[in-house]
Amino acid sequence: MLAFILRRLGQSIVVMLVVAVVSFLMFRYVGDPIISMVGQEASIADQEALRDRLGLNDPFYVQFFRFITNALQGQFGISYRLQQPVTELILSRLPATIELALVSATMALAVGLVLGVFTALRPRSWSTGAIMSASLVGVSLPTFLIGIGLIYIFAVELKWLPSFGRGEVVNLGWWRTGFLTESGLRSIILPAITLSLFQMTLIMRLVRAEMLEVLRQDYIKFARARGLSKRAINFGHALKNTLVPVITITGLQLGSVIAFAIVTETVFQWPGVGSLFVNSVAVVDVPVMAAYLMFVAFIFVAINLIVDVLYYIVDPRLRVAGGR
């Protein structure tokens, strides 16, 4: 157990180091930080003096080490565009993205589970066919078009829901939440649906495939022979055994959701980390780009690690293999 976790931890650290190198190379060599600080007018001598003072003439490994030390303390420099510390910017935008990701993941899990179980239990019904083909079309549509379509139906034509922003927010310490006001709750519906559709189809297909697989197993036949009610078999025995991979995938997806939120946040002008990143790419605001890369990589690695460990705890078969 310990060896397994340690090895996973080691791999995670390697991945983070690779990402840190990429991030550092961007930070250091894309654009000239001196020019962006003092402007074009400063004399060459002044520029060189500043370069020396900031340690930009130090050897590569010294600079990289300094970058890592600063990153570990949560310092990524100052945004060229907004002239604010990058960490502060990301932290102030983070609650919006996390709330959006959580709501959409919950929606995707709830609807995906129900539809997956339904289509698995009635494989020949016409509604199963309809749901499956609808999910295919849904996957091949670009996210931003789905968002625009929802805006057109619910905001332009029906005028039920707002089409942009977060509505009113309430401050809970540094965490600004939109969950406590009516306009905040109404604002999150459309973006959350947009973001959840992709994972919803994924979860639905996964649940369906797993259910169909499990329903063929001997212990289900045996349960039927014992005369258990359909409900007890389907939900007590079959569904329970499909949940492990579903939880894994949902967990792993949470990382891509945060990255996918880039598009959704732009469509709905949601003030989250994703739209901050897009705006930074548009004007090549390197510190924000580098920090966002590190940040997303960290979330990915952390989630992967947690899911791996959970998997190990939940599924005894992995333990028998001796933590391979």
Place this chain on the structure above:
Amino acid sequence: MTDIATPEGRQGRIARFFDSDIVFSYRRSPIAILASIVALGLILAAVLAPWIAPYDPFNPRTLNLMDGFTKPMSSSFAGNYFLLGSDHQGRDVLSTILYGSRVSLLVGLSATLFAMTLGVGLGLVAGYRGGLLDTVIMRIADIQLSFPAILIALLIFGVARGLIPASQQENVVLWVLVLAIGLSNWAQFARTVRGATMVERQKDYVSAARIMGVPPFFILIKHILPNVIGPVLVIATIGLALAIIEEATLSYLGVGVPPTQPSLGTLIRIGQQFLFSGEWWILAFPAFTLILLALSVNLLGDWLRDALNPRLR
């Protein structure tokens, strides 16, 4: 030539092609026929855009603001007829779509070709050589595959923009986009080709070639590549649909093609501004074209995967 020609020669080869499993399965699949007709039609229209477009939408001299916001299938104040309406600058929506899908297809095809060349090359080398090189290449592919392609494309695009001097950007930004989308999609090819190569490497014909002293490069290109190309074609087709969507997404986000050469994504971005004021056609027609393009290519890829899968025959 080394291939075993049938007695009838070229005629026979064409006949044999029409007798093949692929053609048979194509003729049996109405979806594949429909999808290929739609995709070919759109590609043809895009290629022929300069000749079939009713207006030249990017020539400022022919633009007339009096033509602005004309409804579909009607004439403007200035007396010009617009089949799909016109946008805020008086540009014909049909013409902008034709030119826009040209840009979308150009970027999508180039990016897919680039991703395919890179991915197949690295996959062949990794699968054939094995060892440390294999581990390094596949680790990079693993890491990259765990991030969404759009995020990687955005990063590469941003970095490349930072490295290129501002005066050059107008000219090369299209190719930067190709680079970004291509680099974000190579891993899929590499992974598939590597697996297939590892299987092929064990077979006798490869050992025979090696014993005969054929250099590794030629073994890879002439002997192994033709045997692993099937799945590559499937990934390339589906990858093309993905690349087109990726380009549209980047352009929609405002970090893609320059405004002087709008693609379908840019047109959708522009059209969204007029959604609330009721000028739906500026948005709807480009969006519809993009969906049609992505869906038809996607369906073709799905069909190709089934047709080439021996287990489903």
